[in-house]
Amino acid sequence: MPIYPQSDIPQSVMDNALQAPTGFDVSLPEGTNPEPLQQQPSVWDAAFRQNNLLAGMFRPAKQFEPADGYNPYSDKNELKGYEQWGSAFADSKSPEETAWIKNQIDDENEDRRVLSEAGTEGTLASIAAGVIDPVTVASMFIPGAQGSLAARIGSQIAIGSTGTALSEVALNNQQYTRTLGESAAHITAGAMFSGLFASAGSLISPGVRSAATREMADALENIGTANAINRGMDSLPDGGSVGAMRIRQATLDDLTIDGGKAADIALKAGGYMTPISRVISSPSRNARITALELAENNFALRGNQRGFETPVAAETRVRGWRREEAAVVVTNKQAYSKYKADGGDLNYTRFREEVGDAMRNGDIHGNAAVQDAARALRQVVDRVKVAQQDLGLLPPDAELKALGQTSYFPRVYRVGKIVEERDKFRDLLVNWWSRGASAMSREDAEIAADATINKIVGAKIPQDFMNVFTVKVPGSSRQRTLNLPDNMMRDYLESDANYVLQRHIREASPDIELTRVFGNHNLESQLKAIQDEYDELMRARPQEQAKLAKARENDIRDITAMRDRLVGTYGMPDDPSSFFVRAGRAMRNVNFVTKLGGMTVSAIPDVARGVMVNGFSKTMKGYGALISKSPAFAANKSEMKKMGIMVETVLNSRSRLMADLVDSSTRTNAAEAGLDRVTDVFGKLTLMGQYNDINKAINGMVTADSILSGAAPASRIAKLGISPSTSARINEQFRKYGEVLDGWHIGNFDKWDDDYAAGVFQSAVMKDTNNIIITPGVGDTPLWASSPIGRTVFQFRSFTTASYNRATIGGLSEGTAQFYYGTAFQIALGALTYALKQSANGKEVDWSPQKLAIEGIDRSGILGPLMEYNNMAEKASGGMFGLGPLLGTGTQSRYASRGFIGSALGPTFGLLDTVTDVTAGVLNGDAGDRVLHSARTLLPGNNLFWIAPLINQVDPGMR
Numbered sequence: 001m002p003i004y005p006q007s008d009i010p011q012s013v014m015d016n017a018l019q020a021p022t023g024f025d026v027s028l029p030e031g032t033n034p035e036p037l038q039q040q041p042s043v044w045d046a047a048f049r050q051n052n053l054l055a056g057m058f059r060p061a062k063q064f065e066p067a068d069g070y071n072p073y074s075d076k077n078e079l080k081g082y083e084q085w086g087s088a089f090a091d092s093k094s095p096e097e098t099a100w101i102k103n104q105i106d107d108e109n110e111d112r113r114v115l116s117e118a119g120t121e122g123t124l125a126s127i128a129a130g131v132i133d134p135v136t137v138a139s140m141f142i143p144g145a146q147g148s149l150a151a152r153i154g155s156q157i158a159i160g161s162t163g164t165a166l167s168e169v170a171l172n173n174q175q176y177t178r179t180l181g182e183s184a185a186h187i188t189a190g191a192m193f194s195g196l197f198a199s200a201g202s203l204i205s206p207g208v209r210s211a212a213t214r215e216m217a218d219a220l221e222n223i224g225t226a227n228a229i230n231r232g233m234d235s236l237p238d239g240g241s242v243g244a245m246r247i248r249q250a251t252l253d254d255l256t257i258d259g260g261k262a263a264d265i266a267l268k269a270g271g272y273m274t275p276i277s278r279v280i281s282s283p284s285r286n287a288r289i290t291a292l293e294l295a296e297n298n299f300a301l302r303g304n305q306r307g308f309e310t311p312v313a314a315e316t317r318v319r320g321w322r323r324e325e326a327a328v329v330v331t332n333k334q335a336y337s338k339y340k341a342d343g344g345d346l347n348y349t350r351f352r353e354e355v356g357d358a359m360r361n362g363d364i365h366g367n368a369a370v371q372d373a374a375r376a377l378r379q380v381v382d383r384v385k386v387a388q389q390d391l392g393l394l395p396p397d398a399e400l401k402a403l404g405q406t407s408y409f410p411r412v413y414r415v416g417k418i419v420e421e422r423d424k425f426r427d428l429l430v431n432w433w434s435r436g437a438s439a440m441s442r443e444d445a446e447i448a449a450d451a452t453i454n455k456i457v458g459a460k461i462p463q464d465f466m467n468v469f470t471v472k473v474p475g476s477s478r479q480r481t482l483n484l485p486d487n488m489m490r491d492y493l494e495s496d497a498n499y500v501l502q503r504h505i506r507e508a509s510p511d512i513e514l515t516r517v518f519g520n521h522n523l524e525s526q527l528k529a530i531q532d533e534y535d536e537l538m539r540a541r542p543q544e545q546a547k548l549a550k551a552r553e554n555d556i557r558d559i560t561a562m563r564d565r566l567v568g569t570y571g572m573p574d575d576p577s578s579f580f581v582r583a584g585r586a587m588r589n590v591n592f593v594t595k596l597g598g599m600t601v602s603a604i605p606d607v608a609r610g611v612m613v614n615g616f617s618k619t620m621k622g623y624g625a626l627i628s629k630s631p632a633f634a635a636n637k638s639e640m641k642k643m644g645i646m647v648e649t650v651l652n653s654r655s656r657l658m659a660d661l662v663d664s665s666t667r668t669n670a671a672e673a674g675l676d677r678v679t680d681v682f683g684k685l686t687l688m689g690q691y692n693d694i695n696k697a698i699n700g701m702v703t704a705d706s707i708l709s710g711a712a713p714a715s716r717i718a719k720l721g722i723s724p725s726t727s728a729r730i731n732e733q734f735r736k737y738g739e740v741l742d743g744w745h746i747g748n749f750d751k752w753d754d755d756y757a758a759g760v761f762q763s764a765v766m767k768d769t770n771n772i773i774i775t776p777g778v779g780d781t782p783l784w785a786s787s788p789i790g791r792t793v794f795q796f797r798s799f800t801t802a803s804y805n806r807a808t809i810g811g812l813s814e815g816t817a818q819f820y821y822g823t824a825f826q827i828a829l830g831a832l833t834y835a836l837k838q839s840a841n842g843k844e845v846d847w848s849p850q851k852l853a854i855e856g857i858d859r860s861g862i863l864g865p866l867m868e869y870n871n872m873a874e875k876a877s878g879g880m881f882g883l884g885p886l887l888g889t890g891t892q893s894r895y896a897s898r899g900f901i902g903s904a905l906g907p908t909f910g911l912l913d914t915v916t917d918v919t920a921g922v923l924n925g926d927a928g929d930r931v932l933h934s935a936r937t938l939l940p941g942n943n944l945f946w947i948a949p950l951i952n953q954v955d956p957g958m959r
Contacts, residue, residue, distance in 0.1 A: 046111035064100070066093040073341045086341065246723065247289055247303075247311050254303030255280075255288040259813035266809050270865055274801055275558035276779025277809065283537065283548065286529045287555040293517055295562050295779035298771040298810030304718040312721045312763045314510075314517045315566055315777055319766060321509040323644030324380050326651055328501045335373035342369060349496065349677075356495035359409040360486045377497060381408065384508050391515045393508075405486050410504040412494040413456050415577055416669040422453060425492055429453075432484045457577060499673075510567045523563055530555060558783070565778040568662075571786030582672065584792050584908070589675050591795060591907040592659045593682040594937060597944035599655065600688045601836055605829040605860045609772045610699045612811055612822030614706070622698040625744065632744035636701040642750055643762045645700050645769050648692035652683040655692070657776045660785075660795045678940065685944055696769050701744065703768040707761065708734045708745035716814070720764035729757040771810060774861070776802035793906040797868060804864025823862055830859035834893055840949050851889040858892045871895045875903040914938060 072078055072089040078098065079086060085105055092098045247255075257263050257280060271277030279291040280299060289311075296315040304310065336351050344367070346354065351370070358365040358374035359381070365371040385408060388394035400408050418425050429449035433440045440448065486493060494500050514521040534552040538545045564570035573581050610619035625633040640646035648654055656662055661679065683689065706712040707722070710731065717727055733752040738745060752758040770777070780802035785794035811819035834855035838845045846852075858867050874882035874891045875898065884890050895903055902910020914934050921931035936942050942951060 046114040049107075049111050064094045064097040067095065070094055071343060072098050074343050076341070086337070246308055247292065250285075250289070250303045250308045252283075252285045252288070254301065254306060254308050255285060255292070256302050257281075257809070257813045258300045258302045258305065259815045262815070263809060263812040266804075266812050270801075270804050271809060273782050273865060274780055274805055275562050275783060276777075277805055279555055279558050279779075282555050283551055284530055284533050284555055286526070286533045287559065290523065290526045290530065290559055291562070291779070294523075294559065294566070296767060296770060296777045297779065298806040300715070300719050300810070300813040300815075304715045307714075307718065307724065309718040309721050309723045309726075312760070312767070314513045316763050316767050316770075317513040317517070318509045318566060319770070320644050320762070321505055322647050322651060322653060323642070324383065325502050325505045326644070326647035327380055328377060328498060328505070329650050331376045332373055332498055335369050335376070338372075339367065339369035344369065352497045352499075353495040355497040356409065356500055357490075359407060359497065360405050360495075362406045373497070377501060378407075380501060380505070381410070384505060384512075387512045388508060391512060393511055393515065393521075409486075410500055411486075412500050412503060414492050414494055415457055418453060418456060418492055419577060421492075425489070426450065426453060428489060429484065432488070458575070507568060514563065514566065521563075521567070523559070527556060527559065530559070561783050561786075562778045565786060571783075571788070571790065573788055581788050584788050586672060586675055587908045587911065588659070588661060588792065588795055589679045590940075591911060592661060592679055593940040594911070594942060595907055596655075596659060596796070597682075597686060597941055597948060598837065598840075599658075600686050600691050601840075601945045602833060602859065603688065603691060604833045604836070605826045606691075606695050606773055608822055608826030608829050608860070609774070609807065610695075610702065610822075611825050612807065612819050613768070613772050614699070614702045615818040616821070616825075618702050618706070619699070621743075622702045625701065625742065626694065626698060630742045630744070632741035632746060633697070633701065635739075635741055635746045636704070636744065637697055639704065639747060639749065640697045640700045640765075643700070643766055645766055646693045646697050648696065649684075649689040652680065652689045654773070654775050655683050655686070655688045658796070658799045660791055660798055682941060685941065692773060695773050699772040700765050700769045703772075704747060704761075704765050705745045707764060708738060708747055717764075719814070720768055722760055722764055726757060726760050729754055730761050733757050733761075771806050774799060774803050774806050780805050792908045795906050795908065797865075797906075800861060800864045800868050803861035804866075808862055808864060823860075826860040826862060827853070827856035829856075830861075831856035833859045838893060840945065840952070842952050846889065848889070850887045854883055854887060854889055855893060858894060867892075872903050875900050911938075 070093055072092045073086075079089060082089075082102060082105060088101055088105065089098055092101060257267060267277060267281065271281070276291055276295045276297050279287050280297070282288055282291075292313065293311045294314050296313045296319075299310075301308070301310060332352055332355060335355070336348055339346070339351060344351070354365065354367070354370045355373045355377065358370055359377065363371065363374040363378055365374060385394060389396060394400070397408075426446070426449045429452055430442065430445045433445040433448060434442050439445075511521045514523070518526055531552070534548055538548050541548065561570050575581070607623075610622065624630075625636075637646060703720075707717065707720070707727075707730065714724070722730070733749070733754050734745065734747055736753075737748045737751040739748065740746070747761065749758045749761055776798045781794065781798045782790075782801065784790045785798070811823070831852040834852070835845050857863060858871070870882045870884075871892050871894065874884050875895055877885075879885055879891055882891075884892060898910060899913055901913045914937060918931055918934050918938065921934075936951065941947060
């Protein structure tokens with residue numbers, strides 16, 4: 001339930017409640033009449049209106065006569081002072097309705113002011129109003145668990161947070177000034193911090209405990225990325241990989257995972273499944289070095305204890321480019337808001353296409369908002385272009401003009417339209433090449449046109465064909481560049497500025513960073529060095545030649561696979577546009593929008609990851625900075641955005657990685673483009689992006705503070721890629737430009753004059769944040785999972801192997817005490833997640849210790865794929881074999897609703913099984929409860945955590 005901020009000076013409840021005595025015995029100046037007593041705003045009325053559904057339910061709805069042609073945005077003065085709530089006026093059809101909405105906003109803001117100034121009374125009134133909210137009252141009749149204190153607390157957390165979620169959804173719809181961020185904050189507070197502070201109250205300082213009672217909405221709100229990202233410096237320095245020269249001097253023992261027998265056992269138990277965990281155990285020293293320079297990981301090496309810093313991986317450098325990708329999205333959104341305020345009538349998609357067209361034509365457009373967006377995005381395009389040109393990956397500007405563009409805008413072809421209209425597009429190319437002084441013969445032009453179309457259609461990623469390319473005519477020494485002006489083939493080019501530029505950044509950045517780190521994007525010299533080293537090993541150990549030959553084959557396969565995954569081509573089919581490939585991609589999107597509505601609740605154990613790495617006190621101090629709205633947290637958010645860390649709300653990149661939706665193949669038709677948009681919108685509705693950004697911001701804050709303050713151990717600093725000399729340079733920059741706010745060290749790295757130190761610092765924070773809040777990387781999933789069928793079978797399981805690599809093996813290799821008690825905390829939060837999900841679904845919670853333990857282990861992800869194997873075995877055996885039957889707890893709740901097909905072959909095959917079941921039921925006239933429940937699971941958003949409890953009330957399968 002909502003809690004509002006207290007004023008700085010505590011006030012007595014009675015002082016506020018009782019008015020000063022008044023009456024006729026008060027002496028008045030001669031000749032004046034007594035003034036009527038002015039009614040003071042009621043704190044309790046304000047609390048009731050803000051926090052109880054009944055207030056809105058009994059508020060009379062106004063009806064207004066529409067005014068022809070009325071647009072509240074046409075007159076800039078109409079909404080002056082109300083710009084923050086501009087979207088509230090979108091449906092206003094008359095000046096009277098606009099005035100009424102303004103009045104409602106004023107009333108809501110006045111209520112907020114009254115509650116804030118009322119201090120303690122405002123807090124108590126808010127709590128009381130929330131307690132008697134009808135949804136909250138109804139939730140009190142849900143029976144909770146009996147028994148231990150922990151069981152009772154967990155039960156009430158589950159029930160209370162569900163009621164809060166329902167109440168907040170309704171309040172969000174009733175009030176104009178109440179934002180989704182506030183609702184998300186309250187739900188998150190109810191679900192997360194109730195359990196957190198209930199279980200760990202004795203370890204939290206009084207100041208933090210007091211701060212926990214304050215309003216969280218303002219601190220969790222407005223975390224979308226701003227244009228400051230554009231001004232952030234490059235996250236990493238150019239040149240060779242950081243730490244590359246020192247790591248070349250390391251021995252095989254230095255490059256071995258630390259942690260003793262515990263880490264070795266974990267590596268042998270599950271590490272064989274993923275490429276990075278296999279190569280780190282390779283007999284080849286060069287193979288291990290190349291893997292460390294290529295793929296982001298969380299392994300603590302023995303060499304870290306001896307002063308060897310782990311090199312910054314190319315993958316971490318690539319992730320730094322997300323800052324530019326987020327800038328594209330934010331810039332277009334801001335420009336579109338201006339466009340609509342000025343009376344524009346295009347939808348958002350058409351607006352972005354106009355921006356793309358403007359970028360092809362000198363960044364000039366008849367509409368000021370479109371032109372401003374094109375010119376702002378030119379900075380992003382130029383940064384990518386200059387980086388490519390500096391490395392020889394793109395011709396200089398003079399040659400780029402051969403593309404036939406007024407100004408450079410990456411070309412992405414509409415493959416589906418070209419396939420459908422191949423003859424028409426072919427004639428366009430033939431006619432262009434067969435005219436002019438240097439014209440080709442008609443026959444040669446036709447051959448060149450066919451070769452061009454085949455190259456476009458067969459490109460595995462648009463980057464293969466995005467820039468200048470040439471086609472050689474058979475039997476001739478002449479080559480032809482596709483310099484057909486864009487305006488002549490406009491219908492065959494993607495113009496959506498978001499789609500083109502995001503795609504361009506994702507696919508150009510790997511080539512850029514691989515070339516910077518390894519000298520070229522193919523890793524030619526590194527692969528040759530590995531081959532040569534194995535030749536030497538075979539000569540030195542002839543009795544092991546067969547074993548070494550197999551190891552060499554595996555290393556080359558794994559390293560090239562991780563390289564190609566980073567580029568986006570590994571496992572791609574020969575024909576990315578084939579029906580089955582496109583259907584599989586579409587089905588994965590459908591699975592995402594029908595099955596992952598509760599992913600944010602499932603991510604509650606993420607809170608414990610910070611404890612596992614940085615310890616309880618430091619992590620809780622970070623959450624305390626969030627709750628108390630510390631200025632240090634606000635400054636840190638700006639730092640994280642500039643680093644490209646806090647951009648999940650904009651990009652939802654972690655959610656897409658965990659749902660295995662990353663696919664570099666181009667979209668081919670409007671339906672697939674529409675499904676992509678639905679997927680993007682659904683990702684935002686889950687609130688997972690906001691939740692990820694909050695956790696990444698807090699843990700990034702803790703990591704940055706430990707580096708800048710010098711509190712982190714030398715071995716941990718080395719693991720993050722910082723050498724002693726670089727650490728000294730970072731500390732020098734902090735002394736010159738940094739500051740300490742509320743005990744937190746804020747770097748202000750964008751002011752540093754040592755770009756190298758700034759780049760290493762940023763990469764260290766980014767790497768650690770991605771490891772704490774598990775973000776799967778190119779080395780964290782089995783290779784077979786990258787094939788079209790593998791992506792389908794392995795969907796939603798990439799987190800399990802990534803968690804095992806980064807949390808379990810990584811934590812054991814570091815071997816700190818906080819890893820072990822943090823693991824216990826993560827299991828406890830996994831059990832809490834189980835209780836929340838069961839309660840939300842109206843199911844009974846099993847509070848037995850063994851059930852809570854196994855559910856906690858399963859949902860924490862600490863055993864990764866090992867628990868997946870167990871769960872599949874339980875499902876396949878009908879509950880006869882596995883940990884559940886052994887402990888007498890039954891199948892884990894995560895698998896309870898899945899059939900055997902869905903458990904073994906992934907959600908797509910489970911979806912097909914469900915569709916078959918529903919179809920058969922309808923055709924046979926057997927639309928019973930089971931069929932109706934199955935049909936419900938096919939609806940997009942049916943299990944969104946803030947909607948599902950309502951649907952469950954009418955779902956016969958949930959009774």
